[in-house]
Amino acid sequence: MARTKKGRAVSGWLVVDKPAGITSTAVVNKVKWAFQAQKAGHAGTLDPAATGVLAVALGEATKTVPYITDALKCYRFMVRLGAATTTDDAEGTVIATSDNRPATDAIAAALAAFRGDIMQVPPQFSAVKVDGERAYDLAREGEAMDLAARPLWVDSLVLIARPDADHVELEMVCGKGGYVRSIARDLGQALGCLGHVLWLRREWSGPFTAAGGVSLDDIDRLARSEDIDALLKPLELGLADLPELVATPEGAARLKNGNPGMVLASGIEWGDQAWASYQGRAVAVGIYKSGELHPSRVFN
Incomplete structure (x- = not known):
């Protein structure tokens, strides 16, 4: 007998x-509790100390999470030198x-090495797995790990402000899997002054912005009421x-x-990934082939 959700x-x-x-x-x-939702997930973890965009998917929108996870993201952060x-x-x-404090021009010049395709070593306190265990669990036990470097696309990394000798504010736009803490650590090492993240804010993630975000107070205020659904954005944004x-x-x-279906194609090539809509609603995501979409994900 099937279990009722x-x-x-x-x-x-x-x-x-x-x-x-x-x-x-x-x-x-x-x-999930506030909406009494059957299913929920998020597109990209933020550290507890970080603020900003956390995009939470409910129900069928969870099927679009990978596309937000893969999208570019923008971070504003302060590095303590x-x-x-x-x-x-x-x-x-x-x-x-370190007592060394590099000139602002030297900091700006050093950022060039962190743009484009780079290799980045995750922080010791991170969620990457080492022999089946999370790195942060091993780090809490005092174990030092030799974590493998991972590829990262950094679309831009710019200096926003230098409020004083000890601090520099930066903004980074990057792809999936970026660790801002690693950027601060590696920049400090490259400059010979050491460094770490003082604060971090994710300004936007794909189509979602912090400016358009909802506070936890608003969620608490509208929790389990008829008005809370008005806070939702359509799953198609994903x-x-x-x-x-x-x-x-x-x-x-x-x-x-779940079968290939005919679509009206324009400006798309054979083998491209796309999504199909009908009467304004998402129907499926898949691969376009000869006038049809071959679905990999279907929306109910």
């Missing part, structure tokens, strides 16, 4: 302006210091980086059953 079959995106001091998982759990910490941010213990194709009525019916 608990909660409402509500779908869409809730863009949360996450405050400092709460984990991304705790935010997702709060949102002159000290390295165990966590590469202000939450950790200082393990080394597909903003993919071309949209309009399905024919027959094509939409076939796609909903």
Whole structure:
């Protein structure tokens, strides 16, 4: 006998302006409870001390999470010069210091090495797995790890302000899997002055912005009320980086059953990934081939 799903079959995106001091998982759990949703997930973890965009997907929108995870993201952050910490941010213990303070021009010039395709070593306190265990769990036990460098695309990295000799504010736009803490650590090492992240804010992620985010206070105020659904953005926003194709009525019916369906194509090539809509609603994501979309994900 099939188990009945608990909660409402509500779908869409809730863009949360996450405050400092709460984990991304705790935010997702709060949102799921507030909407009484059957299913929820997020597109890209923020550290507890970080603030800004945390895009939470509900219901069918969870099927679009990979497309937001893969999208470019923008971070504004402050680097504290002159000290390295165990966590590469202000939450950790200082393990080394330096009296060297590079000139602002030298800092701006050093940023060039961190743009484009780079290799980045994750922080010791990170969620990467080492022999099946999370690095942060091993780090808390005092184990030092030789973590492998990972590729990262950095679209831009610019100096925003130098409020004083000890601090520099930066803005970075990067792809999937970037660690801002690693940028601060490696920049400090490259400049010979050491460094760590003092504060961090994700300004936007794909189509979602912090300016359009909802506070936890608003979520608490509207929790489990009829008005809370007004906070949701359509699941189709999670597909903003993919071309949209309009399905024919027959094509939409076939796609909903997981079969290739006819679409009206324009400006798309054979083999491209796209999503199909019918009457303004997302039907499926898949690969375009000869007038049809071959679905990999279907929306109910």
